[in-house]
Amino acid sequence: MKRHTGPKENLSALNAFVKLLRSADIVSNDVHRQLVATGLTISQFGILEAIYHLGPLCQKDLGGKILKTAGNITTVITNLEKRGLVVRSRNASDKRYFTVSLTEDGKTLITDLFPLHEQRIIDRMSCLSTGEQLNLIQLCRKLAGNVNHS
Amino acid sequence: MKRHTGPKENLSALNAFVKLLRSADIVSNDVHRQLVATGLTISQFGILEAIYHLGPLCQKDLGGKILKTAGNITTVITNLEKRGLVVRSRNASDKRYFTVSLTEDGKTLITDLFPLHEQRIIDRMSCLSTGEQLNLIQLCRKLAGNVNHS
């Protein structure tokens, strides 16, 4: 078990880090650019998408889904609520929780938007073959420390 | 040349997209978490690092390095200047440009911080073998549309 690796090994680690962050940034920008036209931010879209797929969630769980802090979730949910796209409701049995659900307007919007979003992702990722995509998924899974989950 | 691929191919594209963004997010958070103690934000660190490695740059180029908009660079540079870590100087031959350089304080700080930062990256990426890191670099290069650059 070798503790210190040589400069060459380190270079690939540094390069991989930089390339990973940068490509994720570029791809994310490309895919989300059109969101501007809908008046939604990336985080707002992420919240709508999460509830759309998983059903009503509490703010803590939503924070886990889009990897943001509790304070931030408060802000984003408040802004979505102002636009009438979601509603908070107190959980009766445990009053610490809110359950955040889509309104009819919110459901309509995300139902319209999601297929287009999905297609943009498919188009953007098409520069990789299916085999390369699966390869990338494996590497990212290892990096995220996520060994068994789908 | 097939235009429409089946649902299975699409699934891997969607999955790769989600995993890419999420793993980049997780890795970035892990590596940058300790920056809080230095009082620097990720963007501020990125600017210092860019000038440290490339020498004085104009704001436009700095924006290209950390992939942020011009308005944002103005803010970040202003905050770095307030802390005395960088200075703006007007370019004499073309007065539209500023050249942003490190002050002595800025140089000292990034010189101290960078080796630790580098080591954290190496440690964080060590869950991938060198071969896997090179593999990841290739895939990210393709995704970023960056076919020839190192």
Added chain:
DNA sequence: TCGTTATAGTTTAACATTAAACCATAGCGC
């Protein structure tokens, strides 16, 4: 030279984001 266009940077308004301090509710042990 004048008008047009391009480019670097700033400003503005709105929202995002974080860490840290805080509030309220819940759970637990005595």
Added chain:
DNA sequence: GCGCTATGGTTTAATGTTAAACTATAACGA
């Protein structure tokens, strides 16, 4: 029931972030 601790959510202060409108300088063509 009373503290203690844990947990979900909010608030605050500071900074980041964007798109869009704007200013200033430069480049270019008629």
